[in-house]
Amino acid sequence: MISSRRLIIAHFWLAFAVFGLALLLGAWQMLVRSPLHNWLSDPEWYYRSLTAHGTVMAYALPTLVAMGFGYAITESTLDQPLVGKRWAWAGFGLIVVGAVMALIPVALGRASVLYTFYPPLIGSPFYYIGVVLVVVGSWIWVALMSVNLRVWKTRHPHAPIPLAMFANVAGSYLWAWTSLGAALELLFQIIPVALGWKSTLDAGLARILFSWTLHAIVYFWLIPTYIAYYTIVPRAIGGRVYSDTMARISFVLFLVVAMPIGIHHTFMDPQVGAGFKFIHSIFTAAVAVPTLLTVFTICASVEVAGRLRGGRGVFGWIGALPWKNPIMLAVAFSFVMLGFGGAGGLINMSYQLDTTVHNTQWITGHFHLIFGGAIVIMYFAIAYDLWPHLTGRNFSNDRLMRAQLWLWFIGMMVTTFPWHWVGILGMPRRMAFYDFSDPAISPQGIYVTFSAIGALILLASGLLFLFILATGQRTAPMEAGAYTFARAVHEPAAVPAPLNGYALWVTLMIALTITNYGFPIVRLASGYGTNVPAVYVGR
Amino acid sequence: MSDQSRPSGVHQLAHDLIERVERRWASLSIAVIVLLALLAAFAGIHRATMPQSIVETIEPRIIHMQGEFVETNLGSAVEADGSVTVRAVGQEYSFNPSCIVVPTDTPITFRATSPDVIHGFMIEGTNINTMLVPGYVSVLPARFDKPGERLMPCHEFCGVGHEGMWARVRVIDKQEFQKLAAQQPRVTCDQQ
Numbered sequence: 250m251i252s253s254r255r256l257i258i259a260h261f262w263l264a265f266a267v268f269g270l271a272l273l274l275g276a277w278q279m280l281v282r283s284p285l286h287n288w289l290s291d292p293e294w295y296y297r298s299l300t301a302h303g304t305v306m307a308y309a310l311p312t313l314v315a316m317g318f319g320y321a322i323t324e325s326t327l328d329q330p331l332v333g334k335r336w337a338w339a340g341f342g343l344i345v346v347g348a349v350m351a352l353i354p355v356a357l358g359r360a361s362v363l364y365t366f367y368p369p370l371i372g373s374p375f376y377y378i379g380v381v382l383v384v385v386g387s388w389i390w391v392a393l394m395s396v397n398l399r400v401w402k403t404r405h406p407h408a409p410i411p412l413a414m415f416a417n418v419a420g421s422y423l424w425a426w427t428s429l430g431a432a433l434e435l436l437f438q439i440i441p442v443a444l445g446w447k448s449t450l451d452a453g454l455a456r457i458l459f460s461w462t463l464h465a466i467v468y469f470w471l472i473p474t475y476i477a478y479y480t481i482v483p484r485a486i487g488g489r490v491y492s493d494t495m496a497r498i499s500f501v502l503f504l505v506v507a508m509p510i511g512i513h514h515t516f517m518d519p520q521v522g523a524g525f526k527f528i529h530s531i532f533t534a535a536v537a538v539p540t541l542l543t544v545f546t547i548c549a550s551v552e553v554a555g556r557l558r559g560g561r562g563v564f565g566w567i568g569a570l571p572w573k574n575p576i577m578l579a580v581a582f583s584f585v586m587l588g589f590g591g592a593g594g595l596i597n598m599s600y601q602l603d604t605t606v607h608n609t610q611w612i613t614g615h616f617h618l619i620f621g622g623a624i625v626i627m628y629f630a631i632a633y634d635l636w637p638h639l640t641g642r643n644f645s646n647d648r649l650m651r652a653q654l655w656l657w658f659i660g661m662m663v664t665t666f667p668w669h670w671v672g673i674l675g676m677p678r679r680m681a682f683y684d685f686s687d688p689a690i691s692p693q694g695i696y697v698t699f700s701a702i703g704a705l706i707l708l709a710s711g712l713l714f715l716f717i718l719a720t721g722q723r724t725a726p727m728e729a730g731a732y733t734f735a736r737a738v739h740e741p742a743a744v745p746a747p748l749n750g751y752a753l754w755v756t757l758m759i760a761l762t763i764t765n766y767g768f769p770i771v772r773l774a775s776g777y778g779t780n781v782p783a784v785y786v787g788r
Numbered sequence: 789m790s791d792q793s794r795p796s797g798v799h800q801l802a803h804d805l806i807e808r809v810e811r812r813w814a815s816l817s818i819a820v821i822v823l824l825a826l827l828a829a830f831a832g833i834h835r836a837t838m839p840q841s842i843v844e845t846i847e848p849r850i851i852h853m854q855g856e857f858v859e860t861n862l863g864s865a866v867e868a869d870g871s872v873t874v875r876a877v878g879q880e881y882s883f884n885p886s887c888i889v890v891p892t893d894t895p896i897t898f899r900a901t902s903p904d905v906i907h908g909f910m911i912e913g914t915n916i917n918t919m920l921v922p923g924y925v926s927v928l929p930a931r932f933d934k935p936g937e938r939l940m941p942c943h944e945f946c947g948v949g950h951e952g953m954w955a956r957v958r959v960i961d962k963q964e965f966q967k968l969a970a971q972q973p974r975v976t977c978d979q980q
Contacts, residue, residue, distance in 0.1 A: 292950075367906055
């Protein structure tokens with residue numbers, strides 16, 4: 250039973266309100282850098298907008314969704330009211346304060362450094378401190394997840410942790426550890442310089458510390474989506490989770506191998522040697538394993554639903570699936586985008602192939618497809634699924650929901666496929682405009698135009714999503730009943746101890762981080778003569 | 789018929805089947821990943837292509853005044869073994885030289901760095917792609933088959949002028965390049 254409804258709905262509304270704003274900015278950016286628009290008279294506006302877009306989409310949206318969904322999972326799977334509700338509101342308050350503090354200097358053009366910071370470029374200290382407050386707010390959530398699980402465990406010493414909660418807590422631990430890299434970069438390198446206490450820093454070290462956060466954060470974004478795959482989808486379409494054990498293995502694998510792989514973001518960097526690059530490349534390949542396991546288990550779980558509904562034959566079950574159910578549609582779209590995005594990811598992680606696409610529009614296309622596509626479409630599904638339980642009102646506008654999901658899917662395809670293509674042609678990222686009159690660039694103009702049209706479709710879909718949620722708060726009151734999660738084909742009576750706790754996996758996560766990051770960080774931190782003076786922006 | 793200590797009949801059969809199918813899928817997934825990793829290792833060992841291997845540092849604040857990146861030393865230089873070394877600097881918001889000349893069918897080494905912020909270094913239509921990080925020297929081997937002109941944009945956000953930071957690379961015939969190199973120690977487009 251979900252009792253902290255106001256808390257959860259506050260997280261979701263803040264997440265989706267800022268998402269709407271960032272989406273608007275994103276669509277504007279796509280438009281102004283395309284041949285549909287003249288060059289911006291002041292390119293600074295583009296980078297200002299890009300900083301806000303990235304900061305909201307990468308930090309605010311997924312963190313708030315993970316937190317709100319995490320509280321809902323805690324109360325509904327453990328069947329106990331949230332312990333530490335005041336702390337939860339305090340965490341939420343910190344995020345609000347942090348987000349406002351960060352976005353004001355961005356709006357004023359005092360922090361156009363992009364969400365990935367790029368020191369020695371240095372913006373207003375309020376921007377960085379705001380981001381730190383957002384992260385600290387989310388750490389409160391991490392602690393609360395751990396405390397609530399502990400309270401439940403003392404009451405149910407031998408029971409298996411419900412799958413959704415098991416995955417949720419794994420995700421929170423992953424976030425706590427991965428956010429540490431950027432926190433170190435901010436606290437020890439950037440903020441002292443932004444405040445004027447120091448004037449130089451090592452840009453190479455900053456890039457490595459940020460890479461500590463930059464990759465595993467993607468898996469933090471992904472975990473709510475995977476929880477939805479395993480525990481919402483089968484229930485919503487009348488199926489069963491094919492294997493509870495495999496699901497647990499996938500989540501603990503993410504905990505272990507999502508971390509020691511971030512240096513693949515710096516394959517082309519001069520401050521790390523080939524050995525560590527290769528090691529990180531191999532671990533990045535390994536992180537495909539839990540996703541491949543998930544693809545199998547979810548397809549099998551969906552097949553169970555198709556067959557229970559009377560589907561026959563090798564493919565007959567697909568037609569028998571409840572395609573009118575928005576959750577069914579969302580997971581199908583999500584899987585298509587995960588397939589294309591995942592294939593692109595294997596190219597990026599390749600020690601060699603990355604050279605052709607590094608920092609081109611291919612990369613932008615890739616992470617929009619994976620995050621904006623495969624992951625965010627399931628955030629929509631989570632919100633749709635939870636909404637009647639949070640509002641206590643009727644929520645049955647399936648046709649609009651399907652239209653919204655279709656628009657998002659089509660928009661993402663139209664945006665990202667041309668984006669990948671111009672990347673292969675060599676178009677660089679993060680540019681306020683391109684000289685389409687240059688004969689070497691002009692053939693790319695048409696594809697940039699396609700992407701801009703896709704962005705407008707995405708904007709329409711995002712606004713429709715907000716509209717659907719808003720109307721869901723004005724309908725007639727209705728008791729939606731208890732919020733439940735999918736059951737497995739074979740419900741576990743007992744789970745092997747390693748898969749019913751985190752000690753082993755957290756130990757491995759930390760140990761692998763130390764082996765894979767320890768030497769490069771120590772070496773760069775003890776650097777000699779490589780510090781560079783800060784370049785202040787917006788002053 | 790059925791063993792009392794285990795789930796009976798149909799359930800046990802289904803359970804075994806699930807496990808068997810899952811194990812096959814997991815093994816296949818792992819085999820694919822191992823194969824990919826081995827391919828990468830093989831190509832790396834044979835130096836078909838691989839990321840920069842050695843870390844070279846440099847004092848970023850004085851590169852204009854001393855060392856290999858002083859202005860007169862930038863451009864393409866012919867080495868004793870016949871290979872060509874290209875030295876370049878990326879800074880807010882241009883490359884120096886802004887137009888690089890290289891010969892065809894010659895081993896080339898790019899050496900580049902930045903005195904201020906992080907920049908990107910990419911030659912379009914090739915896999916020549918690296919980051920310029922102040923404090924470190926980026927080193928990249930390359931070889932060009934065909935003559936022609938290519939764009940060389942900065943591909944990393946480096947400030948408000950980033951979108952204007954484009955250079956060019958002119959690949960010219962080997963003999964033609966040797967003539968140019970005989971006239972001056974460092975070749976750039978300026979001499980053409």
